[in-house]
Amino acid sequence: MTIAGFDPTGGAGVSGDLKTIAAHNCYGVAVVTSLVVQSTSALLGRHDVSAAVVSQQIQALAEDMPLAAVKVGMLGSAANVEAVAAAIEKYAPPFVVLDPVFRSTSGAELLDAEGVEALRAQLLPRVTVITPNIDEAARLTDQTISSIEQMRAAAAALHAAYGVRVVITGGHLEKPQDVYYDGDNYSVFAGDRIPSENTHGTGCAFSSAIAANLALGKSLPDAIVLAKAYVTKAIEKGYALGRGQGLLNHLYRLQGSTQARPVVVTEMAESHTAGHR
Numbered sequence: 001m002t003i004a005g006f007d008p009t010g011g012a013g014v015s016g017d018l019k020t021i022a023a024h025n026c027y028g029v030a031v032v033t034s035l036v037v038q039s040t041s042a043l044l045g046r047h048d049v050s051a052a053v054v055s056q057q058i059q060a061l062a063e064d065m066p067l068a069a070v071k072v073g074m075l076g077s078a079a080n081v082e083a084v085a086a087a088i089e090k091y092a093p094p095f096v097v098l099d100p101v102f103r104s105t106s107g108a109e110l111l112d113a114e115g116v117e118a119l120r121a122q123l124l125p126r127v128t129v130i131t132p133n134i135d136e137a138a139r140l141t142d143q144t145i146s147s148i149e150q151m152r153a154a155a156a157a158l159h160a161a162y163g164v165r166v167v168i169t170g171g172h173l174e175k176p177q178d179v180y181y182d183g184d185n186y187s188v189f190a191g192d193r194i195p196s197e198n199t200h201g202t203g204c205a206f207s208s209a210i211a212a213n214l215a216l217g218k219s220l221p222d223a224i225v226l227a228k229a230y231v232t233k234a235i236e237k238g239y240a241l242g243r244g245q246g247l248l249n250h251l252y253r254l255q256g257s258t259q260a261r262p263v264v265v266t267e268m269a270e271s272h273t274a275g276h277r
Helices: 013-023 051-062 078-091 113-126 134-139 148-162 202-215 221-234
Strands: 002-006 029-039 041-049 071-072 097-099 163-169 178-183 184-190
Touching: 002 184, 002 202, 013 029, 013 051, 013 202, 029 051, 029 078, 041 134, 071 202, 078 113, 097 113, 097 202, 113 148, 134 148, 134 163, 148 163, 148 178, 148 184, 178 221, 184 221, 202 221
Parallel strands: 002 029, 002 071, 071 097
Antiparallel strands: 029 041, 163 178, 178 184
16 A cells, blocks of 8 residues: 555656556555645645545555555645554554655655654654655754765664664765664665666655565565665666656566657546446
């Protein structure tokens, strides 16, 4: 299950998460927390779903089918944070991966200060692993982070405060490196920088890939390594669509050795009061 906002570009949020989950041969279900008005170049607005509706979505799915893992992304409001924390407490899924989304790439706020405090108090202690990038980890720890040593210190601080395992992603460092801490040991996962601007949705894909690999029975360190490899290849095979930041190719594994330019298909959902069509 992914619990996140809806990104109409298909690159991030529940739409990107569902593609990532499918790419790992898992079946994804989605709880929408916010309808985001967004293109590849700008976030133009958002409309948060009420906490009551978020709770109802989770209940409908959790009481209908077994949940092998849950990924939590953008929540939008403190009320939604509280609703998700309560649902995790109630349904106790075996794995919960939290991607703490605070801001869009363009700098727009996606969770206010009250929501961040609710995240700290109610949600962080209930998850399996948290996957902040450097900026998100800095906000959660009130630390400055610009090096591997500072990433280690922030990971230790988060674990000490919330008892959660931590992987801080360092995609913005000169050499992309992620730091993982489980409370006893640190691991540093290095990667290659791909010369591509097609990176919209990398954080969402990374956390969703970790959740999918955990659902498939992988250990957390192995799930992180596999997720990093998946995202790297999705960037390499990405799409230079739109006027802004290009998009990941979440489903590159389904394609052959040649990759044609994709055709963009837009689906517009209609509401019908008399039956379904």
